[in-house]
Amino acid sequence: MEVAARTGKEVHRVRVMHHPxxxxxxxxxxxxxLYDEKRVxxxxxxxxxxxxIDLPGTLLDA
Structure with missing residues (x-):
């Protein structure tokens, strides 16, 4: 979910399967x-x- 900084209102909401x-x-x-530990x-x-795009390692390894 993306929220407008000025108003605090929801701008966009996206649900990506298999990406909790x-x-x-x-x-x-x-x-x-969207970034997680192993994928973009x-x-x-x-x-x-x-x-x-699967990353070659985890973001914490970088």
Missing amino acids: ASFALTRTPAGRL IRVDLGTGRTTA
């Missing part, structure tokens, strides 16, 4: 990036499509 929690949500021109998922808010 994220460390971070980053806005990019191509969509939003790009979400296209216009189409709802997702693209997952």
Whole structure:
């Protein structure tokens, strides 16, 4: 879920199957990036499509 900093109101909500929690949500021109310990998922808010990229290790290893 993305919340507007000024108003505190919900801006976007996305549910990604098999991805219960994220460390971070980053806005990019191509969509939003969700990070967890082992994967990055790009979400296209216009189409709802997702693209997952498995990381070679965990973020905590970096």
